[in-house]
Amino acid sequence: MGQQSAHHSSKMQQQEWTLPLWQYRKEKHEWSERQYDTGTPRNIWNQFRVVTYNIWFSEQYQPMRFQSLCDILHRSDAQIIGLQEMTPNILKHLVAQPFIQEKYCISDPDGRTFYGWYGVVLLIDVRLHISRLDLFNFPHSVMGRRMVLAEIKLDENETLRIGTVHLESLNNKPQRLAQLNLCQKVFNRAPSTCILMGDFNFHAEGQENVEQFSALPEWTDVWVNVMGPNNPGYTFDTHVNSMTKKSNGGSDRSRYDRIILRSQTVVPTQIQILGNKPVGQQQNLDVFPSDHFGLTAIFERKQ
Template sequence: MVSISKFPFTLLPEIKPILVNLNPSMSWSCSRCTFLNPPSQKSSCQICLSDSPLAVSSDPSISVPKPKWPCKACTFTNPYHSISCEICGTRVSASGLATLETDDDDDDDLSSSVGNVFLPLRPCNKGKITTRAPIMVEDDVKESVRFRCTNAANKRKSREEPLGVEEAEVDAAMGYRGVKAAATKAIEISDSVEQEPGKTFSTSKSKVLKILTYNVWFADIEMHKRMKAIGNLIALHTPDVICFQEVTPEIYDIFQHSGWWKMYSCSISNVMELTRGYFCMQLSKLAVKSYSCKPFSNSIMGRELCIAEIEVEKDMTLVVATSHLESPCPGPPKWDQMYSKERVQQAKEAVELLERKRNVVFCGDMNWDDKLDGQFPPTDGWIDAWGKMKPEETGWTYDTKSNKMLSANRTLQKRLDRIVCKLQDFCVSDVKMIGKDAIPNLTYIKEKKVKSEVKKLTLPVLPSDHYGLLLEISPQ
């Protein structure tokens, strides 16, 4: 038996939280449905009626202990606002932060909910604001994020050719959060040559362009192994452009240390982006003239349209846009918070902005339900890639029956993810679904309540709860 007194640390006393009423003059984000509730005397969410979170009391006589998180590597107890351990530098896990932010794990039993398969939404209640106001972050958090980003950038400098990326002015008229431009010369390459980031290619070789869209699922279920599996799919299919949804800072960090990462330039360069709960991200092997993001005016979940303008060859550009449209989030008492109107309006807003371009691919997790939302907005000149190439197949990218990882959830089979195109210099040559196979020798335990009995199910793990879509387009 080893005496605990020999270890160089002291045990912290047990801290019991003090329940304090929420300040009625403050707005607050619901930890269940992510709705931003206005200041009110009510103590429950206006959408799903969930209880409001704890808030700091205005009474100075009441002291609420600041939460801390223990480092998994060295056990040092760090202040909540620190993203990395102050002793050894180990990054806090998303699950660690989620545990401190909310203690809602008991509400996993949502089998009667219409849309429970879209959960978890709880880890994503950061930055959910309707107008995307500037995010206020403490200086030490900024410095911590900036330090990690600088280190990562320095590591890649030795193996990447500089892209000459500069921050440009924000286009206030269009509502863009930021635009960055990259200037590179067109270089003709052979199909057999491995593509370097920031290069263009000549269409004289009739090279097929591959564009991948994938919702990577921010759930903390075997996250590292799932992201590695997605990396293996990238290495296998070698997409030229990648559009990810539900990327968290932790997932970003995993990708950044992956072998395939060095082949791409990334749309995420602003260190403040990494303080958000989750976001969309674009990567490209080809030269990118600009990246930009336009928040949707009606989103209560912080959703936006991300746009990459890619230089395919001199005087020929391809616009690739992605988004994660408003998610269904039903809750009591009516279970009807499906946000269909918001989703339809966001799709129309995106299409109206993109259709001015000559060559456009708009892809992502549209959360689209044909029965509820109707036909997807694109009209003349636009095509649905899956509908055109594989009209005989359902195209369900979210399928609780074929994706055994989700077999404990309520049955849902939908074509949530879409790729629509408006092309004048290209044509769609193929589209396929990827990520449908379970990761070998990997399972997880899922509790499911059947009547009054709670059963533990051993289920396989797939790369994500969604399947990815891989589009191929060829020069005409």
């Protein structure tokens, strides 16, 4: 979900940037730029796990929520993590976590890629062969929305291009359609396995979902592919998450968060919801890691 900030302007002129890749250097106790990988990958990846999570930028119950988020990310042991609604303050605490420093490279160590006061971040396993990282601006967004996209070689012949997004919120269907069209144009630049994950901000049931996926030929909604069409898979659920009900001010059960795939060589084998159990109580209210639930999926190379 997410809402408009007064600091945001629709006049974001530059459309795309190549980003530096950041890795923690233990001997220096700091995040430093890492060179992109070239040549032949050292490791072959026939299976990998991804996570997407809108972590909720709100400061409500944040210490408890942040710790539970870290526990979820640590236990997931995912190779690639996409986070939405990341703020500089939350990011500061995230990059100080030992497991993050040891396991991941990051697209942004301090919020410099955010437009306004929150944005999206990719975390990528340091063992992966990371050949490129780019930031794409959604030019007509009034909420500062962008996509971060990584190019990863799973072996010398298989390239994975994976991005995370937070599409326009609220009653902005034309913006979301334009943003997904831009994502598709970017993915179409080179042949590869493509994964897009994040908060898509439209219901998985209804006319907009039909229209959006009609504009995305050959893409697979991983939840439906693995779980079938009759499992609702709500990632925003005020019936379960009383914290969300309080902040939302009304009832809403939706599958806003997605992982979608376009590939001839990679298939999804598992997907599940994360963070759908309370992690504690404050003022007689069940506290959850976020107002959204996260998703994790496993992908395998076809044999």
